[in-house]
Amino acid sequence: MSIINNINKAFDHRIRLGIMSILMVNEYADFNMLKELLDVTDGNLASHTKALENVEYIKVEKQFIGRKPNTRYSTTKLGALEFKKHIDALEKLINKQ
Amino acid sequence: MESKDYLKDISEIKDLMNKSSRFISLSGLSGILAGIYALIGATIAYWLVTTSVRGYLILDGTIFRICFAILLGVAFLSIVTGIYLTTKKAKKNNEKIWDSSSKRLLFNFLVPLITGGIYILIILNQERYGHTAALMLIFYGLALVSASKYSIGDIKYLGFTEIILGLICALIPSYGFWFWVLGFGVMxxxxxxWMYFKYDKN
Incomplete structure (x- = not known):
């Protein structure tokens, strides 16, 4: 049972997993970069980043580059830790079978 | 059935991590051309030195200056070709040429390379030129290994090869020229x- 417990509900979606994967290997990523890499619509991406933001797994910074608003995301320490736990749990599940 | 989904998740994670952090457009063809430029440059330099009055190279002669100019020319042509072919390939694959991953690649490449370049200029000024070829190979190799974290392809192995060649060259500095030809031309x-057939061909 303990293995199943580590499977994190917050990551239980392709796009959320994708957002975390990108942010784990990059210092930060902006909205457009995530959009291009994940190939999703604005609204879809926004709702998933919001979900991750609400559990404080990612940090959101809004700023202006020139006149354009720019939103960039990075992982929090908690998010990185939880993501690692989640991946470990996935690996264990796969190896078990 | 569930485990299949998890496997797919894992491979997707890996793919996204690679795509978002590595620059994958380095062109194999530019490596081939850089090698050819180096061989042509080396041939001209060799011919100049062996047909000169002295038959060997001294530091403040005209021939040394010409050789130095050839070296800069080879470097310049290689860089221009590299940028041109890489841009072309990136456009073809619909990739951005100037994003955070290519910036990181360039930064990690240039730090060891420029350090080495300045160091070589300093010791040339002190008239200790016996190890120039070895140092060029070693620092270039280090630059490649350092950049390899941000690019796919097997640039790491080219880097290690250059470092090993440089170290052997340091043991037998009188063969410096030939090691240079081997490292910068043939390699x-x-x-x-190898890269061309592995990644570019289709």
Missing amino acids: HIVYGT
Whole structure:
């Protein structure tokens, strides 16, 4: 049972997993970069980043580059830790079978 | 059935991590051309030195200056070709040429390379030129290994090869010229051809 417990509900979606994967290997990523890499619509991406933001797994910074608003995301320490736990749990599940 | 989904998740995670953090457009062809430029440059330099009055190279002669100019020319042509072919390939694959991953690649490449370049200029000024070829190979190799974290392809192995060649060259500095030809000419052509067939051909 303990293995199943580590499977994190917050990551239980392709796009959320994708957002975390990108942010784990990059210092930060902006909205457009995530959009291009994940190939999703604005609204879809926004709702998933919001979900991750609400559990404080990612940090959101809004700023202006020139006149354009720019939103960039990075992982929090908690998010990185939880993501690692989640991946470990996935690996264990796969190896078990 | 569930485990299949998890496997797919894992492979997707890996793919996204690679795509978002590595620059994958380095062109194999530019490696081949850089090697050819190096061989042509080396041939001209060799011919100039062996047909000169002295038959060997001294530091403040005209021939040394010409050789130095050839060296800069080879470096310049290689860089221009590299940028041109890489841009072309990136456009073809619909990739951005100037994003955070290519910036990181360039930064990690240039730090060891410029350090080495300045160091070589300093010791040349102190008239200790016996190890120039070895140092060029070693620092270039270090630059490649350092950049390899941000690019796919097997640039790491080219880097290690250059470092090993440089170290052997340091043991027998009188063969410096030949090691230079091997490291910058032949190795680039071998590596470029290998990359070309592995990644670019289709």
